[in-house]
Amino acid sequence: MRRLRRPSVVLGLAIVTLLLLCTLFAGLLAPHDPNAIAPSEKFLPPAWEEGGDASYLLGTDQLGRDVLSRLIYGARTSLMIAGVAVVLAAAFGIAMGMLSGFYRGWVDTVIMRLADVQLAFPFILLALAILAVSDTKSAIRIIFVLAIADWVIHARVVRSRVLVEREKEYVRGARALGASNARIMLRYILPSVLPTALVIALIELAVLMLLESILAFLGLGIDPPAVSWGTVLADGRENVAIAWWMLVFPGMAIFLAVLAMNLVADGLADVLDPRLKLTGRFARGAARKRERPVVPVAGGSPLVAGAVADASADPPLLAVAGLRVEFPTDDGPVVQAVQDVSFSLRAGERVGIVGESGSGKSVSALAIMGLLDAPGRVAAGSVRLRGRELLDCSERELNKVRGRELGMIFQDPGSSLNPVFKIGWQVAEAIELHQECGKGEARRRAIEALRLVNIRDPERVADCYPFEVSGGMQQRVMIAMALSCRPGVLIADEPTTALDVTTQAQILRELDALVDELDTGVVLITHDLGVVAEFTDRTIVMYAGSVCESGPTEQLIAEPRHxxxxxxxxxxxxxxxEEGVAETVRGEPLDPxxxxxxxxxxxxxxxxxxxxxxxxxxxxxxxGEDGERAVACFAANPEEVSPHEHAARR
Ligand code: SF4
Known part of the structure; x- marks a missing residue:
């Protein structure tokens, strides 16, 4: 709230308060009836001018009506017209902006083209079309004109914010918890967008007051006996040569009101975003296309450790087979991000997927979760969870699976947690989504979940915003959220990359103990073979979207073959x-x-x-002795080279 104490904001608040008082108590504050005609008192100058009258502080108009009283009553009308118009415009504009930014594609095209048409249509022409053709110019008609002209601003601002927000990790996290599109829009994205929308609404309120005055100035203002600042200004225009005060005072009132609202909007912008308490800045910054398996799994990698769900009595928890993910490009060939990836996971087992950036490990994880961003798509393969084909599931069915049976921890907890909600709310939300319990019970379970991940003072942490706790604590919160519904499978995508080495080790130890206790199967994605060696039972090494080697971690580390x-x-x-190390990996990763x-x-x-x-x-x-080893390399599998090639090689 300190930001509201800035002198400029205080000045703005004082003027806005005065405006509101005029609106609410016009009858008490106005010294005269705003429409009381007194021909004998017409064109009286302000009280301090020669010939002025103390009972008419700001003078009178051509009919002897008190200018001050007309301004006080006019404030009420102007504010009411602009206020209702801005509420209507904002409600419609926010809804359109949310739909447009969230769904993109044809929805975005239709809404934005509509906005373009609206913007291209001159405001005055619109006002004339609606107001001038009719004998009456009621408040409702003027509100209608203003709202039609204004919704586009709200829609465009909100759309641009939603486009940014929908790409953030916390939205992906919400999907991973199984939240539906409507829930994501209303409970996750809308609260993030609302502060900006409120600030824009306040600025637009000032703009609409100005527009209302312009309409009245052009003779399109509200019909008498109603009085608005615009109608007072219009009277002043006709008599400015003999009564300057009739134009200057309403002009000053409009100027001060617009200035004040902009100053308050500026202060409000700082306050409404809780992140600014620390940063001091205001601005900050799935389309999962399901092209259901086009290509059958045949040709997959049946020889990878436990890759294909066999028909044995003990099927794996998660079986990925022949997974292929591709990204079509506008001007080039389809990019194959993941090719023919297969692996399986049993209860309590830990499988590590390791590789450099761009090797396809995170894309594989997102494909398994059904969280690929457009235009990425699963082109072939199978992802079975407890025998159920996830690639055949609808979005609604997947929402029930994600979070409850399939949990995910994302790389950067700082951006994966929603910055505008307290931690307790976010963990409770994950619980509420999948467990039938009231808000009180969800909060109790949320605090238990925080305690489970070794947060010493869970009640206090539950009442903090994510930015108020350390990176290690944020990651513990992410783990608590992912495990709050005790999913059988947890996908941890570089869960410690954003942390320092000491915290990394600590978090991994805690995660290790926790998944042991819950008997959770874990797919750990990392670029760090050291982490894999400590944490996993089996390892898959990926390069350029393909598996190049896999096997029991101990064997693979002791005797790498690729x-x-x-x-x-x-x-x-x-x-x-270490001394005497051979040459490290040289060259650049492959451009897919x-x-x-x-x-x-x-x-x-x-x-x-x-x-x-x-x-x-x-x-x-x-x-191998303890399980399957697999490697894709001619040097490791010389029998794969044709006899002719083999001879040439020797
Ligand atoms: S030896 Fe040949 S097949 Fe093996 S990794 Fe090197 S280039 Fe690939």
Missing amino acids: PYTRALLDAVRELEG RDRPPGCPFAPRCPLAMDVCREQAPRLVGED
Whole structure:
């Protein structure tokens, strides 16, 4: 509230308060009847001018009516007309802006083209069309004209905010919890957008007061005996040569009201966004296209450890098979972000997916959750949760699965938590979505969930906004939210990347103990083989969207078979200062838009052969002591090279 004490804001608030008092108590404050005609008193100057009368402080008009009283009553009419118009325009504009920004596509096109047409239509022409053709110019007609002219501003501002908000992690987090589109719009995005919308509404209130005056000035104001600032101004225009006060005082009233509302809007903008308490700045910044498996799983990677849900008595909790994700581009070929990824997960098991940025690990996770952003789409494959095909589920069905059976922790807790809600509310919301309980019970369970992730003072933390706690604490909150409904499968996408090393280790230890206790299957996505070594039972190494090696973590770390896995391990050892480390991974990761034929790792591989540049290696597995190992590399699987090539190589 300190920001409201700025002198400019205080001045604005004082004027707005005066305006409101005039509106509410016009009958008490006005010294005369605003329409009382007194021909003998006409054109009296203000009281301090020669010839002025103390009972007519701001003078009289051409009919002897008191200018001050007309201004006081006029404030009520002007504010009422502008106020109702802005409420109507804002309600319609916010709804249109939300729909347009959230759904995009044809909905956006239709609404925005409508807005363009509205903007292209001159306001005065619109007013003439509605007001001038009729004998009466009632308040309702004027409100109608103003609201039609104004909704576009609200719609455009809200749309641009929604376009930003819908891409934020907390919205994706809400989807991951199973929230429907309507719920996401109303409970997650709208509260984030509302402060801006309120500020715009206040500014537009001033603009509409100005427009109402302009209409009256042009003879399109409200019919007498009603009096508005616009009608007082219109009287002044006709008599300005002999009574300057009839024009100057209403002009000053309009000027001061517009200025005051803008000053208050400025202060309000600072206060309404709770993040500004720390940052001091105002501005801050799924279309999951389900093209249901076009290509059958055949040709997938059946040899990857437990990849395909076999028909055994103990099917895996999660079975991903032959997953292919692609992103169509406007001016080029379709980008294959994920190709033929297969793996499975059993209760209590931890599988790590490791690879550099752009290797397709996060895209795979989003595809499993059904949270791919447009234009990304699952082109082929299967994702089965407890035997149920998720790629066949509708959005509504997925909402019931996400959060309850399939939880997700995102990379950056700072942006994954909604900045405008307190932590307790957010955790309780996750519980309310899937558990039938009242608000009180949801809050109690939320506090329990916070206690479970080792937050020492959960009641206090529940009453904090996300930005009021540390990064480690935010990540614990994310974990509490993801596990609050005890999902069987948890996907943790780089859950500790945004944290310092000490907090990373602490959070991982806590997550480890927690999933042990809850017997949750975990898919841990990371670029850090060190984290994988500590946390997981099995590891999948991805490069350029494909699995290049997989197997039990211990075996894979002790005896990497793919040159890329070896290079990743060497990089970790070098970072740890180990002596005699071989060369680390060299070159740049592959640009998925420019994928060469053959092995995607060939341009960086020290063992690359001619065949590697012509032919893509198949993922081939072999039984290890404790489980399956699989590797896609001609050097590791020489039998995959044709005899001719083999001879050439030797
Ligand atoms: S297939 Fe060839 S290029 Fe690819 S990783 Fe193996 S040796 Fe290197």
